[in-house]
Amino acid sequence: MNLSVHSLYKHFKTKQGTLVALQNINLKIEQGEFVCAVGASGSGKSTLLRLIAGLDTPTSGEITVNGVSVTGPGADRGMVFQKYTLYPWMSVAQNVGFGLKLQGVPTTKRREQIAYYLDIVGLTQFAHALPKELSGGMQQRVAIARALASQPRILLMDEPFGALDAQTKEKMQQFLLELWQRTGTTILMITHDVEEALFLSQRLYVMSSRPGTIKTEVNMDLPGDRTYHSKKHSIFQDRKEMVLDLLRNEGIPEVVPC
Numbered sequence: 155m156n157l158s159v160h161s162l163y164k165h166f167k168t169k170q171g172t173l174v175a176l177q178n179i180n181l182k183i184e185q186g187e188f189v190c191a192v193g194a195s196g197s198g199k200s201t202l203l204r205l206i207a208g209l210d211t212p213t214s215g216e217i218t219v220n221g222v223s224v225t226g227p228g229a230d231r232g233m234v235f236q237k238y239t240l241y242p243w244m245s246v247a248q249n250v251g252f253g254l255k256l257q258g259v260p261t262t263k264r265r266e267q268i269a270y271y272l273d274i275v276g277l278t279q280f281a282h283a284l285p286k287e288l289s290g291g292m293q294q295r296v297a298i299a300r301a302l303a304s305q306p307r308i309l310l311m312d313e314p315f316g317a318l319d320a321q322t323k324e325k326m327q328q329f330l331l332e333l334w335q336r337t338g339t340t341i342l343m344i345t346h347d348v349e350e351a352l353f354l355s356q357r358l359y360v361m362s363s364r365p366g367t368i369k370t371e372v373n374m375d376l377p378g379d380r381t382y383h384s385k386k387h388s389i390f391q392d393r394k395e396m397v398l399d400l401l402r403n404e405g406i407p408e409v410v411p412c
């Protein structure tokens with residue numbers, strides 16, 4: 155599996171004129187990689203992910219998965235959004251199995267898949283609960299299980315922990331890292347949280363605002379296993395300073411001369 159984004163542009167027509175949301179985006183993600191794109195608000199992160207998911211079309215440029223052009227949504231790309239997008243009237247198990255049902259997966263196979271992915275996210279005992287009976291972090295784990303159950307080639311995550319409190323967010327980051335190590339799923343996650351991006355990814359793209367471009371690519375080759383202690387490592391701290399410096403002048407509203 156590889157995901158390739160080549161010379162991608164996205165313009166939006168607004169009342170003020172044409173807004174260049176993305177300008178000449180080029181990136182590549184290989185099988186099994188965990189990559190983050192980090193940028194200030196308005197740098198086009200969500201637009202980029204929506205284009206890769208096939209939920210919107212580029213103005214120009216090309217996105218391919220395994221060499222095949224993306225022309226719309228597909229089961230090869232699983233999506234997890236910031237806000238919990240579970241169906242409130244369905245049980246946890248029904249939510250996880252929803253995509254499989256749409257794909258026509260037979261009941262027995264579907265049950266097996268649901269049980270497997272509920273186990274992966276540690277929610278087996280909540281299979282029959284309704285989403286409202288779960289905490290925010292648990293609901294997001296159901297959303298991740300649902301996305302994984304369709305066995306996508308790549309998991310696309312749009313600020314998945316943005317709505318969680320600080321402690322739950324930390325636990326979910328650790329959980330996602332372990333899940334990635336166990337399953338080898340290819341992940342592209344966007345976030346405005348620099349520490350989160352540095353902690354989770356093997357590689358990250360730093361995006362600039364107005365227009366959204368890729369400013370630089372950073373390798374996160376931290377020594378040893380990643381735990382919360384990794385954040386205290388001097389390499390981690392140096393990279394954090396570097397990325398924060400790059401972003402420091404971003405996201406400031408344009409000044410209109412008087």
Ligand SMILES: Nc1ncnc2c1ncn2[C@@H]1O[C@H](COP(=O)(O)OP(=O)(O)OP(=O)(O)O)[C@@H](O)[C@H]1O
Nearest residue numbers: 166168173175194195196197198199200201202346
């Ligand atoms: N459908 C749309 N029509 C017009 N402008 C849009 C549309 N979608 C996004 N934009 C504009 O494109 C730019 C990039 O938006 P986008 O939501 O992708 O940024 P972002 O980096 O994800 O921001 P945030 O972190 O705040 O979610 C913004 O200036 C936004 O106003």
